[in-house]
Amino acid sequence: MLQFFKYTLATLVGLFLFFFLMFLILLGIAAAAASEDEVTVRKNSILELKLDREIDERGEDDPFEGMGLLGGLGNAKYGLDEIKASIRHAKSDDNIKGIYLSTEILSAGMATVEEIRNELLDFKKSGKFIVAYNDICSEKAYYLTSVADKQFLNPQGALEINGLSSEIMFFKGTLEKLDIQPEIFKVGEFKSAVEPFVLDKMSAPNRLQVTSFLNSLNNHYLQNVAKARNKSFGDMKKISDSMLIHYPEDALKHGIITNVGYYDQAVDYMKQRTGLKKTDKLNVVELKSYRKVAKEEDKYSKNRIAVIYATGEIVNGEGGKDNIGGTKFAEEIRKARRDKNVKAIVLRINSPGGSAMASDVIWREITLAKKEKPVIASMSDVAASGGYYIAMAADTIVAYPNTITGSIGVFGILANLEGFLDNKLGITVDRVKTGRFSDMPTITRQLNPAERQIIQHGVERIYDDFTSKAAAGRNMPVAQLRNLAGGRVWSGIEAKERGLVDVLGGLDKAIEIAAKRAGIEKEYTLKKQPHQKTFLETFMSGMETSARTRFLKAELGEMYPYYEKAKKMQQLQGIQVRMPYDFSIQ
Known part of the structure; x- marks a missing residue:
């Protein structure tokens, strides 16, 4: 009987807290709604x-x-x-x-x-x-x-x-201590996403590309600052390089x-x-x-330009709020293509890439849309690898001078955990197979040469497809495009000089081009996609995840980004068209 009363009381307290929480939520929404016009x-x-x-x-x-x-x-x-x-x-x-x-x-x-x-x-x-x-x-x-x-x-x-810098963390020593052997498959000498797992410092090609695009970004920075402060570029360069x-x-x-x-x-x-x-x-x-x-009110017009925001890593399926789901974004492009009131499409991309399959699904819809109406790609901070993949089919590619782009390359990675399981955890694995390749791919044993060849061939096949489509989109010979590929990363300025980008500018420039191509410069309205959920919809659907994220950020502090990177490794399914690595420019 005592237990019954204890559980009953706990239930009542839980219900009270729930309704009190909902009351606070509704109170906040009501207060905000009431004050909306009081600014x-x-x-x-x-x-x-x-x-x-x-x-x-x-x-x-x-x-x-x-x-x-x-x-x-x-x-x-x-x-x-x-x-x-x-x-x-x-x-x-x-x-x-x-x-x-x-x-x-x-x-x-x-x-x-x-x-x-x-x-x-x-x-x-x-x-x-x-x-x-x-x-x-x-x-x-x-x-x-x-x-x-x-x-x-x-x-x-x-x-x-004092100039820009970029640091990369290498995990080769960690993996060796854990008896974990990475199985690496890639195409392109600059495709260095796998380097942190097999090297303890930058390869020569990677150092070359990072040095090149960092200097491009830094020079652009100093030129603009010099202009704003009525100084010469040489003066600003000296101040920066010598840390005066x-x-x-x-x-x-x-x-x-x-x-x-x-x-x-x-x-x-x-x-x-x-x-x-x-x-x-x-x-x-x-x-x-x-x-x-200052909130811009939608003006009614039959002429619309669909601005489709593609932000985050590219993943298979529907994806979520902070990434680009191949299925979901292909559907967004499809809706814009079929909407008779939409006269042009602007694809706003801020992505380091991700799943090769999801990127190709989105690319296909862009090629179909381009046959019916202008499609303009607007690159934000990053539009590289898979991010470039979904841009390359557009009629025109617009990027900022300091956009990070290119990285036309492909990689795949598996981990052989056999040594880790046996030597560190005392776990052994046995198996029964009906055929020679029945358990492929596997992470509980080392791949044999034939299995490695199969996976490497798949990676090379995707790279051939990637570069061929990029060459067609850029109207250049495949051989010329491949000289710019190999996984190499470029700044927006470098990409423009090499024909990977058409125009230097921002989102407004892309919209201006789209309106002109569609012949609607004088009258149009923007239709932003995907539809954003209301605060209440987002709160109710992601309350648990949001709360957990906040607690982790508060608990881990500066270590949270590393936790997030480790978590993202779990999402690397299939062959990837992705940036060389996650980097932060300081």
């Missing part, structure tokens, strides 16, 4: 661009914005689309007199930063001002703040201008910033520019609020 922008206001969150391609609604409820809700990513829309709206908003940039460590790729920077440069054409203040300013953050009219750096702060900036005074001396000062001094300057006294309160509107005001 007002007063005269002589400053738009604060505080880019302290991860920046994704598309923004997402979060009714818990700023409420800090339920252990971390209300911390949605910013969307590149809504940041651009906010800057664009502020340019013509009579109540906005300037922009205050608040950036330190940007969680965004170089091409994303480039697009925001270009929007800020366009904003300055209005005659309005941009002010930046930093305690610490990273290389990426300075790329943005370099366009500011006034740049304040804390007297005890730090500014990083150690202290804020150095940055001031070399003309990298305009002021060494504190936050209150930056605020006083903005008050002066808006005609306020020092004792007056500065009218500041935050991005998280202003983006609601």
